[in-house]
Amino acid sequence: MDIAHFLDVLWLARFPILKGLGVTISISLLAICFGTVLGVFVGLALTYGVRPLRWIVRGYTDFIRGTPVLVLVLASYYVLGTIGLDLGPFQAGVLALAVFCSSHVGEIVRGALQSIPKGQTEAAKAIGLTFPQTFAYVLGPQALRQVLPAWVNTAAEMVKASTLLSIIGVAELLLRTQELISRSFMSLEFYFFAGFLYFVINYAIERFGRYVERKTAVPS
């Protein structure tokens, strides 16, 4: 392996790689943000929803969680088009990942909310708080602390799952890397390099999660 030659090729390919990295980060961020917001509502519905709503949402999460992400990505790109919802590969991919993310976040949020003792809700009621207030000031902040470690996990999964979008032609980091390899034949070097970049993104997410955990820790 010739390091100087690798660096040479890498330097020449810097713009496509950076673009791919940018696309990977955008996909992940969008999927995590939309997925988390939707997931919080899924979690709320699973915990406090009236019965028919709870059943529908339970069916949704079980179905999505039981489906491979790749199938969701392909379905979102190829199947939605047949019912008149024509999304580009980027939008279709983000939609599939966000939906996948929401079902996982929903379960995490449900678990966290259900683990909070009933007495917390009763004490909040007893001082006259309405349910939205109880959620905002009592249940939500306590659930957040419990959700964090599992949420970081899910976020990292989303970054890794973003590679699947290369299959429907989204020019994210993996696809850019593969294009580069087909031209330079330096597969070992560039797969390692791409792997390193994914690691950096996920490491940053993990550090961020730790930071928030530390910031919101309750002294005891």
Place this chain on the structure above:
Amino acid sequence: MSNLLEIRNLHKSYGDVEVLKGVDCTMAQGDVISIIGSSGSGKTTMLRCINMLEEFQGGSISIDGEEIGYETAGGQRHRKKEKEIARQRALTGMAFQQFNLFPHMTAARNVMLGLMKVKKLGKDEARSIAEKWLDRVGLRSRADHFPGQLSGGQQQRVAIARAIAMNPRLMLFDEVTSALDPELVNEVLQVIKALAQDGMSMLLVTHEMRFAYEVSNRVIFMNQGRIGEEGNPREMFHKPQTERLAEFLKTSSFG
């Protein structure tokens, strides 16, 4: 003058099990009433109905003549709107067996939450009220401690301050010393006693018979979902009228 609290023919069931089988009770401003009885007799359930933490199927509860939780329109009894129930819950303050302090907030914040979000007071005013009440329960110096940093007795005193800072018409105490180590019971009872001497109206479910005897001006003995006997503590404890109460007192800490 109307009664502070008026309970009429209260019925409550969990599924097929009837826990309250028609309870009547009135209470005047400044009354301190202890509810005693063996477990399963319905004393805690009755207290929780007053605060609408439990739904009840029959009868009515009024505070200052205002019906709590339900209204009857066109012969149909239905639950009031959640917002209205939330407002009515603030008419009473409640202290729980398990304290139920909010673990992610300091003692002062626990007390301030209701003042700011329900009473819509500003932060500074809420803080000064919180400090005043924490001072009253002897915990001014612990205002910025989290519940996890306080002993059980201290947590319960904060919980009482949190309830009473809302300036309720009536305080409900649900076995507030049952979860405490014996050496911590007294500090909580002292706080309740001081509140009683200030003229606070209160309803206490308790297993501390000596305390019930000393602090209350009336005692209610619950037996199998009904009021078995009631009267002033001296007569009740020394000359029980029913076999049931005599038996209960014999097995309790008062005997």
